[in-house]
Amino acid sequence: MSNTQSIAPVPIDQIxxxxxxxxxxxxxxxGHELLPxxxxxxxxxxxxxxxxxALPKVVTEACNELMAWQEENTDFYxxxxxxxxxxxxxxxxxxxxxxxxxxxxxxxxxxxTGLGVVLRNFLWQCGDTIIRCNxxxxxxxxxxxxxxxxxxxxxxxxxxxxxxxxxxxxLDGWQKHITSVKANAPQGQKIVxxxxxxxxxxxxxxxxxxxxxxxxxVGIWTIIDxxxxxxxEDLHLADCGADFFVSNCHKWLNTKRGAAFLWxxxxxxxxxxxxxxxxxxxxxxxxxxxxxxxVSQFQYNGTIDYTxxxxxxxxxxxxxxxxxxxxIHQYCNNLAKQGGALLAQTMNTKVMDPNGEFTMAMVxxxxxxxxxxxxxxxxxxxxxxxxxxxxxxxxxxxxxxNSLWWTRVSAQIWNELSDFSILGNALVTICSExxxxxxxxxxxxxxKAVSFSSYLEQPLQGAVALDSNNGxxxxxxxxxxxxTLVGYHTQLASIRP
Amino acid sequence: MANVVRLQYESKPPPFGHEMRKCFSFDPEYxxxxxxxxxxxxxPVAEAIKPYYALAEANPDLFHRFTSIDxxxxxxxxxxxxxGAAHTEExxxxxxxxxxxxxxxxxxxxxxxxxxxxxxxxxxxxxxxxEYISDIPPHPEAVQFTLLFPTSHSEIIQNWRxxxxxxxxxxxxxxxxxxxxxxxxxxxxxxxxxxxxxxxxxxxxxxxxxEDVWSVVDxxxxxxxxxxxxLAEANPDFWVTNCHKWMYAKxxxxxxxxPKRNQHIIKASFPTSHAYKKGGxxxxxxxxxxxxxxxxxxxxxxxxxxxxxxxxxxxxxxNDYCHRIALEGGKRLAQILGTEIIxxxxxxxxTLSMVNVAVPFPPTMSSAFEIDMAFxxxxxxxRKIYPAFFYHNGKWWIRCSAQIWSQVEDFEVLGEAILEASxxxxxxxxxxxxxxxxxxxxxxxxxxxx
Numbered sequence: 013m014s015n016t017q018s019i020a021p022v023p024i025d026q027i028x029x030x031x032x033x034x035x036x037x038x039x040x041x042x043g044h045e046l047l048p049x050x051x052x053x054x055x056x057x058x059x060x061x062x063x064x065x066a067l068p069k070v071v072t073e074a075c076n077e078l079m080a081w082q083e084e085n086t087d088f089y090x091x092x093x094x095x096x097x098x099x100x101x102x103x104x105x106x107x108x109x110x111x112x113x114x115x116x117x118x119x120x121x122x123x124x125t126g127l128g129v130v131l132r133n134f135l136w137q138c139g140d141t142i143i144r145c146n147x148x149x150x151x152x153x154x155x156x157x158x159x160x161x162x163x164x165x166x167x168x169x170x171x172x173x174x175x176x177x178x179x180x181x182x183l184d185g186w187q188k189h190i191t192s193v194k195a196n197a198p199q200g201q202k203i204v205x206x207x208x209x210x211x212x213x214x215x216x217x218x219x220x221x222x223x224x225x226x227x228x229x230v231g232i233w234t235i236i237d238x239x240x241x242x243x244x245e246d247l248h249l250a251d252c253g254a255d256f257f258v259s260n261c262h263k264w265l266n267t268k269r270g271a272a273f274l275w276x277x278x279x280x281x282x283x284x285x286x287x288x289x290x291x292x293x294x295x296x297x298x299x300x301x302x303x304x305x306x307v308s309q310f311q312y313n314g315t316i317d318y319t320x321x322x323x324x325x326x327x328x329x330x331x332x333x334x335x336x337x338x339x340i341h342q343y344c345n346n347l348a349k350q351g352g353a354l355l356a357q358t359m360n361t362k363v364m365d366p367n368g369e370f371t372m373a374m375v376x377x378x379x380x381x382x383x384x385x386x387x388x389x390x391x392x393x394x395x396x397x398x399x400x401x402x403x404x405x406x407x408x409x410x411x412x413x414n415s416l417w418w419t420r421v422s423a424q425i426w427n428e429l430s431d432f433s434i435l436g437n438a439l440v441t442i443c444s445e446x447x448x449x450x451x452x453x454x455x456x457x458x459x460k461a462v463s464f465s466s467y468l469e470q471p472l473q474g475a476v477a478l479d480s481n482n483g484x485x486x487x488x489x490x491x492x493x494x495x496t497l498v499g500y501h502t503q504l505a506s507i508r509p
Numbered sequence: 510m511a512n513v514v515r516l517q518y519e520s521k522p523p524p525f526g527h528e529m530r531k532c533f534s535f536d537p538e539y540x541x542x543x544x545x546x547x548x549x550x551x552x553p554v555a556e557a558i559k560p561y562y563a564l565a566e567a568n569p570d571l572f573h574r575f576t577s578i579d580x581x582x583x584x585x586x587x588x589x590x591x592x593g594a595a596h597t598e599e600x601x602x603x604x605x606x607x608x609x610x611x612x613x614x615x616x617x618x619x620x621x622x623x624x625x626x627x628x629x630x631x632x633x634x635x636x637x638x639x640e641y642i643s644d645i646p647p648h649p650e651a652v653q654f655t656l657l658f659p660t661s662h663s664e665i666i667q668n669w670r671x672x673x674x675x676x677x678x679x680x681x682x683x684x685x686x687x688x689x690x691x692x693x694x695x696x697x698x699x700x701x702x703x704x705x706x707x708x709x710x711x712x713x714x715x716x717x718x719x720e721d722v723w724s725v726v727d728x729x730x731x732x733x734x735x736x737x738x739x740l741a742e743a744n745p746d747f748w749v750t751n752c753h754k755w756m757y758a759k760x761x762x763x764x765x766x767x768p769k770r771n772q773h774i775i776k777a778s779f780p781t782s783h784a785y786k787k788g789g790x791x792x793x794x795x796x797x798x799x800x801x802x803x804x805x806x807x808x809x810x811x812x813x814x815x816x817x818x819x820x821x822x823x824x825x826x827x828n829d830y831c832h833r834i835a836l837e838g839g840k841r842l843a844q845i846l847g848t849e850i851i852x853x854x855x856x857x858x859x860t861l862s863m864v865n866v867a868v869p870f871p872p873t874m875s876s877a878f879e880i881d882m883a884f885x886x887x888x889x890x891x892r893k894i895y896p897a898f899f900y901h902n903g904k905w906w907i908r909c910s911a912q913i914w915s916q917v918e919d920f921e922v923l924g925e926a927i928l929e930a931s932x933x934x935x936x937x938x939x940x941x942x943x944x945x946x947x948x949x950x951x952x953x954x955x956x957x958x959x
Contacts, residue, residue, distance in 0.1 A: 018890045018891050019889075019890055019893065020890070050566070051563065051566035051567060052567060052568065053567040053568055056567065056568050058568075058569075060569075060570055063570060063573070064569035064570065064572075064573050064802060065569070066566065067566055072562070080534060082760075083533070083549065084534065084535060084536040084539070085535065085539045085541075085893070086541075086546070086547040086548070087541075087546060087547070087895050088890070090546070090547050091889070092889075121604070121803055124781075124800065124801030124802075125779075125780050125801055127780070128779060128780035128781060132615075132779075135646065150783035151781055151782060153783075154781045154782065154783055154785040155780060155785075157781075157787075158776065158781045158785055161776070260802070262802060269565075269802050269803065269804050270802070270804045285644070285645070286637075288608075288611055288615070288779055289607035289610070289634060289638065290607075290634055290638040290641050291634055292637055293637075294637035294638075294641055296641075296644050297644065313607065313634065314605040314608055314761070315547055315605050315607075315751070315753065315760055315761055316604060317760045317761060317807070320804060407568070407570040407571075
């Protein structure tokens with residue numbers, strides 16, 4: 013079959029040229045010097061990496077090359093070409109997160125999908141129990157709700173987690189909760205617990221391995237929502253004891269959005285019957301079904317753009333160049349702690365976690381509202397906070413928890429301490445605006461429109477000129493658009509991390 | 510509100526045919542005769558969406574919390590009109606047709622005695638979906654309608670009517686035993702994947718209605734290839750299509766159409782939305798607006814793709830060309846191979862832009878998938894030209910997609926390549942009459958068939 017004209021699978025490094033520049037230059041220090049390596053609008057103060065991540069320019073360019081490669085010969089790409097690079101990416105991730113075998117790790121578009129497909133694979137019965145927390149992330153919380161709604165006799169047991177607290181208090185409470193659930197559950201029915209490795213709101217690194225052990229000791233399944241984990245902390249999944257672990261690569265690992273992994277050791281794969289959507293590779297469970305069938309299913313289960321998964325390779329190169337995992341974690345964790353303290357000082361409020369036992373690269377600080385204002389939850393406050401931050405060309409998450417308004421701030425390698433005091437001063441002004449608007453009943457219940465017409469430096473063009481040599485004129489927009497946005501998604505603003 | 514910018518082009522498009530390759534970014538040595546599997550992204554569309562990617566990075570919070578939501582609502586309005594839905598709220602985006610069809614099929618609360626019907630020609634992953642649903646408790650019965658070419662639209666309609674009526678009889682018997690009336694859910698292709706064939710799906714949907722059977726239409730190949738969709742008139746219970754196939758959107762971009770009367774059936778999106786509430790239905794659109802972080806730009810690209818197609822002259826102009834090339838090319842190919850087009854009737858009622866021609870093998874030829882893999886090696890890898898291969902009703906066939914860059918000459922090049930390759934395969938595998946050890950070159954090959 014060897015024929016010099018044949019096409020054959022090639023490794024990503026032969027397709028992507030954008031990363032060549034990394035070999036020719038050394039990385040700047042962490043801090044504002046790194047801002048030119050990202051694509052934020054000039055002056056945008058990004059203190060919310062935690063929600064949607066950020067794509068370094070090099071990775072953006074590499075993705076453009078990967079997307080162009082996809083279009084050269086799509087039959088080759090989708091039948092043959094994408095497979096070796098995808099397996100390569102899975103191997104890299106398996107190594108990074110300490111999985112014992114590449115076939116324990118598959119790619120999914122995002123954590124919600126990974127957790128959703130695991131939860132939906134269990135064959136739920138009357139008498140089963142699912143354990144979640146009040147802090148479980150919204151889509152997972154609602155997935156469990158949905159399963160409950162379609163499974164007569166299934167119980168949800170909700171563990172209440174209120175911050176501030178301590179790791180020991182959580183573990184004591186969790187132990188009591190698990191003991192009680194186990195005692196009340198019908199014999200022979202399964203109990204499945206969904207545990208966050210890092211809670212989103214408030215941002216809190218949980219003692220999840222200890223929580224897993226408590227569950228495992230009494231035969232409870234554990235599914236870990238590790239959406240925020242990879243790239244923010246070191247993982248050693250092989251000996252973590254959990255049954256499933258899911259994490260987003262597009263949050264803290266700098267990949268293109270739409271890339272996450274699902275870790276499922278061999279024992280766990282026994283309950284995984286199908287991907288969602290079901291793959292052409294699906295085989296009815298039984299003696300004829302190969303043991304690794306579910307891994308084959310995850311390789312292709314509907315046409316998608318694999319660029320997101322393949323971008324892991326490039327993202328890891330970039331992270332290595334910029335300082336490596338350990339240095340990145342250390343910088344971000346230190347900055348989160350120092351920055352949180354400075355932010356609290358600026359606003360004259362408090363850090364949720366002063367001794368830092370829950371703090372990695374995200375920190376939570378109370379907002380400077382008067383106490384009577386704090387006590388009365390009003391969703392429109394969340395919308396107003398969100399809009400006013402965006403209008404000032406900055407963003408951090410704000411949310412209501414345990415009768416207080418908080419901000420959750422992400423410390424990233426492009427941030428410096430001064431960013432926290434800028435945010436703090438802005439929030440002081442913003443909060444006092446909101447309080448007086450409320451007093452004067454100026455804030456409508458549901459929404460407040462904010463115009464961002466000055467946001468874009470130039471109107472949205474919609475297209476760029478094609479190569480003028482081929483005689484095809486450049487597409488141009490019929491009208492240039494000023495992007496005017498209405499912030500009326502109260503649920504979205506306050507629930508999504 | 511943020512609106513997706515409508516594009517206007519400053520000069521005329523290149524003529525259809527090989528010159529149109531200027532608008533795509535294919536490997537110059539590759540003759541693309543299989544657009545139908547994965548679609549092709551026009552370069553102007555790839556350029557037009559770059560500003561949206563830039564927006565996503567300029568301020569990820571602004572884009573993901575607000576801008577993308579508004580933009581996609583704008584595109585949905587345009588798409589709803591395009592497919593002839595009665596309301597924008599009946600059309601939502603999903604990543605691909607498999608995802609949309611799985612959302613529907615998993616939403617039904619399956620019960621003992623229920624029947625899930627597919628065809629022998631149903632797309633492979635959807636057949637597996639029906640199989641999975643039947644594999645798990647409460648094990649609804651999976652049944653199959655047999656559709657064998659050569660046939661005709663009228664024959665299919667006749668057989669479908671008899672089939673659905675027989676399902677109803679089975680259901681009535683179950684109803685007596687169970688004390689309640691089970692449901693029948695029928696998966697119907699608008700255009701079959703292999704063979705690439707337009708079905709009389711609107712009539713089949715009508716028959717379903719007459720017999721109180723749910724119609725779930727897999728329209729993966731429809732949008733951009735099938736003209737005048739008019740879903741409000743056709744009135745299927747559920748309908749799904751891939752915009753990234755024949756409509757030139759970026760992968761993955763598909764539409765899920767659920768008329769208002771059926772939205773209560775869709776219990777939840779996948780993944781479940783933060784907006785989920787019991788009973789579904791009342792906030793159908795909201796539940797599909799955010800299902801986890803993805804690349805949202807493909808949904809926006811649907812609008813840019815429609816602008817590109819308008820620039821080319823619009824849907825009728827594009828499809829008239831593709832259809833003409835499919836027929837002329839298919840006939841020429843059949844001539845070269847000494848075989849026939851699957852579409853036996855003079856009116857070629859099954860052929861839109863895809864044409865199916867028999868491979869010149871003896872009737873005893875094995876149906877083993879190793880032969881499909883062999884064609885893949887000899888054509889896709891070695892000769893850089895590739896149609897889809899499939900085995901149907903005792904024969905190997907090829908499915909060619911005619912596109913705006915195609916010319917009849919391409920079918921001639923393909924014909925020569927297939928003559929050579931099939932001769933080689935006959936030598937390697939034998940003609941099926943005597944036992945011959947199959948040479949399987951790549952034991953690790955994954956089977957991916959579209």
